[in-house]
Every structure is written in structure tokens, then in C-alpha cells.
Amino acid sequence: MQIWRRWVMPILFILIGAAIAASVTKLAFFPDVQASAEQPFAEIADPVVPVTRGAVVNELSLSGTIARDAAFPLRAEVNGTVTTVHVRQGQTVKKNQKIATVTQDYPRAVIEIRAPEAGELVELSIVKGQTTSTGVEFASFSPARYHVLSTVEPVQLYRLLDAPSEATVTITGGPAPFACSGLRTQVADDGTTSVRCAVPSDQVVFPGLPATLDIAVGTVEDAMLVPTTAVQGGAQSGVVWVDAGDGSEPEQRDVVLGLSDGVMVEVIEGVTEGDMVRQFVPGAAAPVEEFCYEIAPGEEYCETGVTW
Numbered sequence: 044m045q046i047w048r049r050w051v052m053p054i055l056f057i058l059i060g061a062a063i064a065a066s067v068t069k070l071a072f073f074p075d076v077q078a079s080a081e082q083p084f085a086e087i088a089d090p091v092v093p094v095t096r097g098a099v100v101n102e103l104s105l106s107g108t109i110a111r112d113a114a115f116p117l118r119a120e121v122n123g124t125v126t127t128v129h130v131r132q133g134q135t136v137k138k139n140q141k142i143a144t145v146t147q148d149y150p151r152a153v154i155e156i157r158a159p160e161a162g163e164l165v166e167l168s169i170v171k172g173q174t175t176s177t178g179v180e181f182a183s184f185s186p187a188r189y190h191v192l193s194t195v196e197p198v199q200l201y202r203l204l205d206a207p208s209e210a211t212v213t214i215t216g217g218p219a220p221f222a223c224s225g226l227r228t229q230v231a232d233d234g235t236t237s238v239r240c241a242v243p244s245d246q247v248v249f250p251g252l253p254a255t256l257d258i259a260v261g262t263v264e265d266a267m268l269v270p271t272t273a274v275q276g277g278a279q280s281g282v283v284w285v286d287a288g289d290g291s292e293p294e295q296r297d298v299v300l301g302l303s304d305g306v307m308v309e310v311i312e313g314v315t316e317g318d319m320v321r322q323f324v325p326g327a328a329a330p331v332e333e334f335c336y337e338i339a340p341g342e343e344y345c346e347t348g349v350t351w
């Protein structure tokens with residue numbers, strides 16, 4: 044027992060310590076060559092998609108608002124003297140309703156000034172006995188006409204190049220969907236782009252009502268299609284990158300474009316069915332996708348990630 048404690052146990056501890064030290068030294072200064080060779084690596088490739096055939100529907104559904112047409116001035120058309128004023132400021136009038144009576148100076152005649160259409164006299168600046176001169180403004184008139192106004196992104200104007208003259212208006216809680224006419228795009232002085240169309244006169248609407256404006260631009264069946272992300276350009280002409288699949292650099296190719304639904308675009312000329320094109324324009328970031336999930340009742344958390 045004495046020998047075991049004095050000689051055997053210390054020798055065993057020395058041997059175990061030496062083995063541990065040797066293992067640490069090997070790991071630190073002599074790594075496994077095979078393990079290093081098997082380290083994982085990642086390579087990001089540019090995704091490609093085929094040119095396919097299908098139908099494309101160019102239809103926009105825009106959020107808009109009912110608004111009253113802008114007021115315009117009423118101007119005198121004769122030189123004379125006002126003998127009677129038949130209305131008051133702020134009054135609503137019907138088409139052809141008398142506003143004032145003027146005695147024309149030469150040739151002497153009695154002239155009736157009438158409302159050009161139904162509307163409201165926002166301002167009225169004539170009184171009995173006042174002289175009038177041709178071209179002088181005597182009232183500001185707000186017509187009883189309404190329109191739908193929808194603000195759009197400037198790039199969406201390209202999708203409206205061949206838009207029809209009519210669209211469909213839907214008012215939640217209002218009348219049945221109806222057609223509005225005179226559809227047109229406009230750009231305000233501040234650069235705001237919008238779409239506008241006239242509400243039919245027989246429709247009862249009110250300023251400020253929210254409305255949905257549906258515009259059916261067109262449909263093409265059996266069209267050659269590529270994602271809009273694959274095209275540099277987008278309005279009538281553009282560029283795509285065709286991949287031969289042999290590892291060579293993709294071929295930059297000009298294309299003629301047709302209708303687009305915002306996701307896919309028709310290619311009229313420049314590629315053939317089955318061609319493989321880069322899904323994203325070189326140098327452009329892939330679209331960012333947002334992922335949302337509920338972290339507590341009524342509370343949602345969203346995070347984004349780039350799709351490659």
C-alpha cells in the first residue's frame with residue numbers, strides 16, 4: 044500500500060498529464076489536413092429563368108377620391124349697366140337660370156346673363172346699377188360636376204400609355220359600380236402624378252368619398268413572358284441578359300416589350316421561348332421580401348431578407 048501511494052500513483056498522474064499535453068500540441072501545431080480540405084464553402088450564382096408563354100393582363104386597381112371640379116370665372120360679354128341681380132352669393136343654380144339682367148349700351152338691348160350649367164355661385168361681385176365691360180369677371184362658378192382622382196407612382200404611367208378612355212368606379216356603401224369617362228393622366232406642378240376621370244352627371248356622389256378605380260388596359264394571350272425584374276427598361280423597349288448555360292458571360296440582348304401586369308412583361312421581339320435569362324438585371328439588388336409573424340396576441344413582428 045505504501046509503494047502504491049509513493050510510486051505508482053505519481054507515475055500514473057505524470058503519464059496522464061503527458062498524454063493530454065501531447066494531444067493539445069498536435070491540435071495546435073499539426074491540424075488534420077483532411078479536415079481542412081473538407082471545410083464547407085458557399086458560392087452565389089445568378090439565378091436564371093426560362094422565357095415562357097402565357098397570358099398577361101394589364102389591369103390596374105387604384106385607390107382614389109371623389110372630388111368636385113374646379114371653379115371657373117364668369118365674365119361679362121357686353122358693355123352696359125346691371126338693372127337686376129336675380130341670385131345671391133353662395134346660391135346653387137340650375138343650367139340657364141338667370142343670374143343678372145344687363146341693359147346693353149349699344150345697340151340698346153336688354154341682355155339676360157344665365158348660368159352656363161348647374162352649379163354654385165361661390166363668389167358674386169355685381170350689384171344693381173353697376174356698369175359692366177366685356178371680359179370683366181363678375182362671379183366665380185363651381186360646377187356641379189365631379190371626378191375621381193387617383194394618385195399613382197410615376198413609373199405606372201408607362202402601363203397607362205394605351206389605356207382606354209373609360210374606367211370602372213366602385214364606392215364602398217355607395218351605388219353599383221359605374222363607368223367614368225375621359226380617363227387621362229396628369230402631372231401636377233409639384234411632380235405628383237395622378238389619373239382622373241369624370242363621374243356621370245346622373246350619379247349621386249359627394250366630395251371626399253373614397254373610391255376604387257379599376258382600369259383594364261388590355262390582355263394578351265399566348266405571349267412570351269419574362270419577369271419584369273429581368274428587364275432593364277420596361278416601356279416598349281428594354282434589355283435582357285440571355286444565359287447560354289455553358290459558363291460564359293450572358294449575352295446582352297435588346298427586346299421589344301408589350302403589356303405588363305407589374306410582375307411579368309410581354310416580349311414581342313428579341314428572345315424565343317425556352318431561352319434562359321437572368322432573373323435580375325446585373326448590378327441590381329434582388330427584391331426584398333418581408334416576413335411577418337405574431338409574437339403576442341395582436342402584436343406582429345416583421346423582418347426583411349433579400350431573395351437571391
